[in-house]
Amino acid sequence: MQGISTKIRLVQITILITVAMALAFSLSAIQRSYGNINRSAASASDAGVVAQVEGRKISARIYEMYLKNGMQALGLTDATAEGRRKLAQLKDGIVSELIDRALIEAEAERRSLAIAADKLESRYRQRIEEMGGDDAYRAYLNETNITDDDFRSVVTGELYGELVRQELSKDLSVEPVEARAFFDKESANPQYAALFTEPESLRASHILISARRLQIRSELQASGNRDQAQLEKLTAEEMRKRRARAADILNQLQRGANFAELARRYTEDPGTRARGGDLGRFARNTHTPRFDEAAFALKPGQLSQVVETDYGFHVIKVTEYYPERARRFDEVRVQIEQQLLDRKRAARLASWLEARRRSANISINPSYRAGQVDTGGKLISKN
16 A cells, blocks of 8 residues: 555656656657767677766666656556557656766766766755655665665756756846746736736634544554444544534634634634634645535625534634736836746757767667557667
8 A cells, every 4th residue: 555655746846857747748759859969889798788888877766667667657558459559658758867967967968067966965854854754765665676776866956957947048147038938928818827827815713622433443542442333433523522622612603702812712723723714825736625615605794604624623713815817017026037947948958969969979778679669650670
């Protein structure tokens, strides 16, 4: 059970960026043109090497890690012709991406770009936490058959990529007129709705009576109750008591009691107690679905009924409502400039990589040439 949930989390983490990029690979991207490439120069007996790029070896373990994650993320098998075609795409995409990463690392070394030890350690720990912590990380190493050094090399490559992108983009900037032109052209484009549209939101407060069913059951069991039927009965009774407590608070509010005062006295949400239950301003999908549904059904000044979520029983009061609106240029100018700058940096890196691929000395182990895909979608033999 733990292994399955770990895999689900792992295919979503940032460190598996190769997989995400491979999903979007177009045919033209897969049919990259390399210059001094030798598809048989990588020793066939060296099965642990996918390719050599300017003398740098690409580990087969890293390739297999990305392949396994990619196949899991896409649900790919070789049982059908379409599955085999997509699998070949994924394999070639991973090889191409790993070659590009090797080229970037070689460039970082050539430019004497150094990664600070504390930054490497910080990013390494960040990636482990994204996986779910040390236990999940160790399980991942076992599942993918890679070592801690392998994983650190992936994180190192990620940081080298950032350094090289910065170096290549030092002279790039975005002029105010470019940002304004983008706003005028794209502000009505649904593709950029998240940027140009401020969703409806509200400001609300709540009083929480904590009631996590599993936690209550566990506490009762720890106190000496072992009979399962009795545990269920006692848990249900405790849940009813806590709901009744929330209902009593609601009754006091309906009779005119001050919400903030009751929140400071009764709420079991430590994060909002000192603020009188104030949650601040938030949009939909900020809290649990039941909480959001109840809150957005209220008008300013209204109280909810007792709302049950996984956290317990809530009484909610909405204080302000803000309808959806279009953002002004001055509100999004900084975000637009950053987006345009990111585009320029990506284009600069792509152009640099294209030139480096043509001039670099690259040897690919024939065992890792899945095949090329022509414009008709048919697999072409690697032989």
